[in-house]
Amino acid sequence: xxxxxxxxxxxxxxxxxxxxxxxRAKPAVVFGGQYRIIDFALSNCANSAINKVAVLTQYRPxxxxxxxxxxxxxxxxTLESGVQILQPYLGRADMDWYQGTADAVYQNLYFIEESxxxxxxxxxxxxxxxxxxxxMIAYHRSQSADATVAVYAVPRDEASRFGVLDxxxxxxxxxxEEKPENPRSPWVSMGVYCFNKDVLVEQLQADADLGDESRHxxxxxxxxRMYKTHxxxxxxxxxxxxxxxxxxxxxxxxxxxxxxxxxLNLEDPDLRLRTAGAIQPPxxxxxxxxxxxxxxxxxxxxxxxxxxxxxxxxxVIEAGAEVRDSVIQHRCVIRAGAVxxxxxxxxxxxxxxxxxxxxxxxxxPNFERPDIVNAGISIVGKRVIxxxxxxVGRNVVVGPGxxxxxxxxxxxxxxxxxxxxxxxxxxxx
Numbered sequence: 001x002x003x004x005x006x007x008x009x010x011x012x013x014x015x016x017x018x019x020x021x022x023x024r025a026k027p028a029v030v031f032g033g034q035y036r037i038i039d040f041a042l043s044n045c046a047n048s049a050i051n052k053v054a055v056l057t058q059y060r061p062x063x064x065x066x067x068x069x070x071x072x073x074x075x076x077x078t079l080e081s082g083v084q085i086l087q088p089y090l091g092r093a094d095m096d097w098y099q100g101t102a103d104a105v106y107q108n109l110y111f112i113e114e115s116x117x118x119x120x121x122x123x124x125x126x127x128x129x130x131x132x133x134x135x136m137i138a139y140h141r142s143q144s145a146d147a148t149v150a151v152y153a154v155p156r157d158e159a160s161r162f163g164v165l166d167x168x169x170x171x172x173x174x175x176x177e178e179k180p181e182n183p184r185s186p187w188v189s190m191g192v193y194c195f196n197k198d199v200l201v202e203q204l205q206a207d208a209d210l211g212d213e214s215r216h217x218x219x220x221x222x223x224x225r226m227y228k229t230h231x232x233x234x235x236x237x238x239x240x241x242x243x244x245x246x247x248x249x250x251x252x253x254x255x256x257x258x259x260x261x262x263x264l265n266l267e268d269p270d271l272r273l274r275t276a277g278a279i280q281p282p283x284x285x286x287x288x289x290x291x292x293x294x295x296x297x298x299x300x301x302x303x304x305x306x307x308x309x310x311x312x313x314x315x316v317i318e319a320g321a322e323v324r325d326s327v328i329q330h331r332c333v334i335r336a337g338a339v340x341x342x343x344x345x346x347x348x349x350x351x352x353x354x355x356x357x358x359x360x361x362x363x364x365p366n367f368e369r370p371d372i373v374n375a376g377i378s379i380v381g382k383r384v385i386x387x388x389x390x391x392v393g394r395n396v397v398v399g400p401g402x403x404x405x406x407x408x409x410x411x412x413x414x415x416x417x418x419x420x421x422x423x424x425x426x427x428x429x
């Protein structure tokens with residue numbers, strides 16, 4: 001989206017995060033094990049193909065600036081794209097520390113003018129959500145709006161912590177109140193705004209002219225004035241969103257990652273969360289997981305029992321499953337109740353519910369290759385599907401891609417081999 005400029009407000013001190021933000025800007029606080037809060041806003045821009053981004057900093061920016069660097073993880077380091085760090089500076093009579101969110105943008109009007117943008121997205125740098133802004137921008141344009149505010153529905157008893165909006169049947173904002181005691185609507189502002197550039201410049205200049213009569217804030221001043229005279233709409237956001245401005249909300253958002261069905265998917269291939277440095281999703285362990293003398297790689301999810309085994313990235317071991325003395329390679333799935341004992345599973349194998357791999361007599365070598373498969377270890381090839389309840393003996397070899405060949409069987413005796421009737425082409429990829 002060449003004609004959209006994103007400006008991320010990342011200068012807040014964040015006192016309510018206690019010592020977490022004592023020595024760093026709030027958007028630089030670690031989240032989810034290996035990310036920073038700012039990664040969400042930057043990744044959302046990348047997911048939207050917005051390649052002109054400014055990050056407005058103020059409070060203790062060193063950690064944040066070091067993390068963003070050249071913007072390479074978010075694709076913002078090419079000839080056609082870029083990320084600019086904008087900090088307050090002294091040197092002109094009208095320049096000072098940022099007095100509010102609107103003032104922060106006002107003091108960088110030159111940057112907006114030089115961008116030649118059609119729309120300007122104003123984003124908060126301290127919110128947790130993964131999205132593409134394409135739909136919001138399309139909605140803004142379809143309504144011929146001067147400004148559009150992303151809104152999110154919350155329970156009424158929680159709405160008083162936010163700016164609360166009321167919308168008419170067409171989505172136009174007809175009322176806006178900052179942190180009301182008795183909210184009349186469940187819709188709250190997410191602190192995400194899309195402005196037509198010329199309208200934004202006009203409104204910021206008018207707000208600056210008010211001097212001390214304004215707090216120079218988008219939520220308290222700009223939007224409450226604008227909706228009465230301009231076309232201002234609410235874009236109803238339906239995904240996961242959390243403002244992590246307090247210790248409790250920060251803790252809850254992290255805990256949300258541990259839910260059996262996590263409301264925020266950090267591994268969504270369509271809405272990637274990017275960050276600086278090498279990234280691996282963390283391993284996860286359920287409440288009944290047991291891991292003894294084993295190596296568990298990043299991205300694995302363990303809800304069952306693992307004993308003396310090596311678990312590769314992305315492996316899933318469901319509750320009630322048990323893996324013993326085995327090597328489980330990338331992205332295998334061991335379903336509930338299954339037992340895998342003294343086996344090697346190649347990549348992306350699925351072991352069905354209550355199946356047993358590796359039982360019976362060790363002394364029987366593999367019939368086809370007794371010279372190399374004779375130590376009681378069964379081997380399952382890449383992308384094999386082991387049916388529910390199938391019982392597999394020792395020194396068994398199941399060739400890559402096998403699935404239907406096992407569908408009518410209840411047992412594979414020790415030493416047996418099963419090969420695919422036709423080798424699937426995808427196994428060569």
